[in-house]
Amino acid sequence: MYAILRQHIEKVVALTDDEFDFVAAQFVNKKFSRRQYLFQEDEPVHFTYFVIKGLLKLTLNDEAGDEHILAFAMEDWWESDFQAFYRQSKATMALQCLEDTEVLCLSLDGYNNLCSKLPAMAYFFLTKANGGHISAQQRILSLLKGNAAQRYEEFIKRYPSLVQRVPKRLLASYLGVSRETLSRLY
Amino acid sequence: MYAILRQHIEKVVALTDDEFDFVAAQFVNKKFSRRQYLFQEDEPVHFTYFVIKGLLKLTLNDEAGDEHILAFAMEDWWESDFQAFYRQSKATMALQCLEDTEVLCLSLDGYNNLCSKLPAMAYFFLTKANGGHISAQQRILSLLKGNAAQRYEEFIKRYPSLVQRVPKRLLASYLGVSRETLSRLY
Incomplete structure (x- = not known):
């Protein structure tokens, strides 16, 4: 599975074998079953997660008890409650497996280690953060436009493989x- | 105005005088009048902008001709059509001044220069990108929760100074x- 991580990083920056050994040493491998939580609300968020295999949902429950889906994450994606992770505060969201899932876990110490010792990794994470910011902006725009049919079409176009894997109830929530x-659109 | 930029950067990372001179040399200073555009849809996006003084709106017009407001930007904020800037593609959004505005402009070459030559600046931009990603996620959640009163209260709490400066029509759109x-909430 470290080969998958290396391929993923080297889409953005090249690393020597020694550099990649240093990168890999910062990660811990974990497996979770369907329905298991990586973290729940009010828990500390120790890691940002790189998904090797599986599917997860990042959710927030509002005061009325309704669940809102902020994001899905599957192979090759990074996911966490980033606010809680970077600030080492308690989670306001929950990250739960929709399928059996395997992840590589990176702690904030590990993240800072990589950024300070390997400029290439700082640049890699910068590229990912910019990409995440852009995706989030696109989602804001699609929510503001408020046309459900168009929103659904954009989702299919951007994430064709997700449409098959995500239960309809969760897709509607997202x-x-x-x-x-x-149902009318589908 | 370069003192403002230095203060802003040094909230995150320390720079020597020589390093800051190198940073400052990558920027160009520009002034715009109220209602002027920094860029419009379908134009190339040459810069990311650091706001020294003033207020701007980042907008998207949909097919029906309705304007959607993705963001406001004021003093100490960075703004651009980031997708178009990083990928050097045409703007899908427009950035327009709501007040007379002064900005420092950074090109993609300048940005890459700073990231590759000064690890501290790569870390600074990483921090900003993570912050931008988190803010965008918060906004997605507030849109999904769909409670206008709560959304307005959150906005007041997070951006008290903006409420006074942004026309009500634009705030409603945002x-x-x-x-x-x-009006009922206000």
Whole structure:
């Protein structure tokens, strides 16, 4: 699975074997079963997770008890409650497996280690953060435009493989539409 | 105005005088009048902008001709059409001044120069990108929760000084509510 991580990083920056050994040494490998939580609300967030295999949802429960889906994460994606991770505060979200999942876990110490000792890794994480920021902006725009059909079409176009794997109920929640609306589109 | 930039950067990382001279040399200073555009849709996006003074809105016009507000930017904020800037593609958004505005402009060459030659600056931009990603996620959540009153309260709490400066019509658009709804809250 470290080969998958190396391939993923080397799409952005090249690393020597020694450098990659140093990178790999910062990660811990973990497996979770379907329905297991990597963290829940009010828990400390020790890691940012690189998904080797599986599918997860990042959610927030509001005061009324409704669940809102901020993101799905699958192979080759990074996921965490980033605010809680970077600030080492308690989670406001929960990260739960929708399928059996295998991840590589990186602590904040490990992250800072990589950024300070390997400029290439600082640049890699900068590229990922910029990409994450851009994706989040695109999602804001699609929510503001408020056209459910268009939102659904954009989702299919951007994440074709996710549509097959994500339960319809969760997809409706992610898109901010009712299940009935989604059924009409589907 | 370079003193403002230095203060802003040194909230995150320390720089020597020589290092800051190198940083400052990558920027160009520009002034814009109220209503002027820094860029419009379908134009190339040459710069990311650090706001020294003033107020701007980042907007997208949809097919129906409705304007959606992705972000406001004021003193001490960075703004651009980041997707277009990093990928050097055409703007899908427009950045327009709501007040007379002064900015420091950084090109992608300048940005890459800073990241590759000064590890401290790569770390500074990483911190900013992570912050931008987190803010965008917070906004997604507030849009998904879909409670206009709560959304407005969160906005006041996070950006108290903006509420005074942004026209109500634009604030309503940013929050994704009608002007009538906003008037009831206000």
